[in-house]
Amino acid sequence: MDTSVPLADRPSPAPRSWDGVPWPADDELDDEVAWARLLDLGAASHRHDAFSADDVFSSVHVRPEGAAADGEAADDDATDDDAATASASDLDAILGHLELIAAERHRLAAEEGRLIATVLRDAAADPTPWVGPDPTLDYTWSDARGRTAGAVRRDRVDLAQRAAAAEMAVRLRLSEQTVRTRATHVEALRERCPRLWDAFAAGRTSERHAVEAARLATSLPHDETAWRAFDDGAAETAMRLTPTKFAVAARAVRERVHAESIDARHRRAARDRGVWMAPELDGMASLTAFLPAERARSIMTRLDGAARHLHAAPDEERTLAQLRADVLADLVTVSSADLAATGRSDAPVPKGEGTPRAETTPRGDSASRVGAAPTSTTTRTHAASPTVVVTVPALTLLGADDRPAILDGYGPIDLDTARRLAGEASSWVRLLTHPVTGAPLVLDRQTYRVPTALRRWLGVTSPTCVFPGCNRLARDCDLDHLSAWADGGSTDADNLAPECRHHHRLRHETRWTPTHDPVTGDLQWTSPLGGTYDTDPPPF
Known part of the structure; x- marks a missing residue:
């Protein structure tokens, strides 16, 4: 016999005596139980790394469609409704847990940046752990390079921060530039955008929002009124917009609060113009140019016009995108002789890869x-x-x-x-190798200056700077004697290593020290804090 009271006839829940809030209904209590179960599973996942969405579904007992409980007749409609309600509740619980995870990830990113900034700030305050005792405190001190005490102390601060950034970079498997950039972003947010920093530190906005805000705030002049106005506008939108839309809105806020004219800013920004190449997959690469907007627009207009002219040819099979790329390559690499062969300097390229090759000049797409x-x-x-x-x-x-x-x-x-x-x-450059092992023969030179052939060979064996994580190409590096020339070290392949100017200074002016095994040839770096790190393996 069913003694349950119909929903319409049930009395309203009585309010609680202490706060006047009604007691929760049964379905609300069920939701609370499911949420508590989810949180418990989430905690277990941290302990056992075993949490998944399946755990939530398995914890809710929903009868399969058409199945009846003991002592009940099957009610298909009721079962379907119960299953749908339970499923929606479970999904909502999973998404709620996802929100918690995302907020924690944002909070940890902020904490990581804060700790990086703290280490660099402490290194500036006390350089000794990174560069050794201050020599200027010795009353008999004199600088071999003729620097004043103030200049030496400034160098110590700079080198200490560089050494600390290098230590964090090799531990975190990040580039040193990334480490220093994160610290800069944190300092900018804490000083210029405290509201947005608080939201980021609490996990209420993402790292992408914070990075874009810090980048824009750093570009503002030293004006606390402008900082405060930017912070108010950015903090409000950062918690409501996606990173892409936030970037647009934040740039608009920056323009409104910036006291300097856009003409002056444009002249300064144009000094940073440049071109960069990034390797891509399958023998391809991306070429990026940072240019004044009107010049970039002019270039694109010319490329597009030439591409569309070629695309109109009846036998042309290349897409407009491919044609723009081919036209760009030929305009940059083709020689005057090749241009003359086409009839005029701005003539569009014929079908195929590159322009006709002149006998005396390498073709644009094969000049390498x-x-x-x-x-x-x-x-x-x-x-x-x-x-x-x-x-x-x-x-x-x-x-x-x-x-x-x-x-x-x-x-x-x-x-x-x-x-x-x-x-x-x-x-051609021939490289002599051992007939059995294939190892290069040692080129021992009894001069300090590195011969061109030896420099070229070292660029093959060590294509980048030998400091862990550094990608500076060997051809742009100093060749450092691992055993100093003054101490009897020779100028040969076994005693030379490419070090970029930055890491060359760290090696000689901080407590970063390389150790070279003459038998195996392995190179290892010891940090100021005593950690040891191997050089990176060859990339290819």
Whole structure:
């Protein structure tokens, strides 16, 4: 016999005596139980790494469709309704847990940045753990380079922060620039955007919001009124908009509060113009140019016009995107002789890859040659064709092996391109190796100056700076004697290592110390705090 009271006839829940709030209804209590169960499972996941959405579903007992409980008749409609209600409740609980995880991730990102900034701030306050005792405190001190005591102390602070950033970078597997940038962002937010920093530190907004706000706040002049106005506008929108929309809104706020004219800002920003290349997959690369907007727009207009002109040809199969890329490559690399062959300097390129090749000048899309000496080429203004180094195994050139060739500064390239570049090379550099092991023979030089051939070889064996995590190409580095020349160290491949100027200074002016094993050739770095770190393995 069913003695349950119909819902419409049930009395309203009585209010609680202490706060006047009605007692929760049964379905509300069920939701609270499910949420408590979810939180308990979440805590267990931290202990056992075993939490998943399946745990939540398995914790809620929903009868399969059409199944009846003991002592009850099957009621399909009621079962469907119960299952739908339970499923919605479970999904809501999972999404609630997801929100908690996201907030915690944001909070931890803020805490990571705060700790990085604290370490760098402490290094500036007390450089001694990183660079050693202050020599200027000795009354007999005199600087061998003629610096004043104030200059030496400023250098100590700078080097201590560099050494501390390097220590954190190798521990966190980050670049030093990333470490210093995170510290800069934290300092900018705490000083200029305290409201937004509090929201980030509490996990109420994401790291992307915080980074964009810090970048914009850093660009504002030293004006606390402007900082406060930017913070008010940015903090309000950061907790409501996605990062992309927030970036647009925050830039608009910056423009409103910035006291300096846009003309002055544009002139200053134009000093940062530049071009960068980033390797991509499958023998491709991206080329990025940072230019004044009107020049970038002009370039795109010209590329698009030439591409559309070519695209109208009846036998043209390339897409507009491919044509823009080909036109750009030819406009940059084609020689004046090639341009003359087309009839005029701004003529669009014919179908295919690149313009016709003149006999005396390398073609624009194949000007990179193995060991080639620079030649004079022009694209309206005179420029030198760059020397590009490609390392190709001899058996690969002969077709007896498929080991990839290595393009200096990029990485593996396809074999057809490597063979073509090798065939077009005007000169070769032979590297003598051991006939059995294949190891390069040591080139011992009894002079301090590093010969060109030895420098070239070291660029092959150590393509980047030997400090852990540094990507500066060897050709842009100093060649450091691991055993000092003054202490009897020789100028040979076993005693030289490429170090960028920054890490070269860290090696000689801080407590970062390299240790070289003369038997195995392994190089290891010891940090000011005593940690030891191996150099990175060769990238290719």
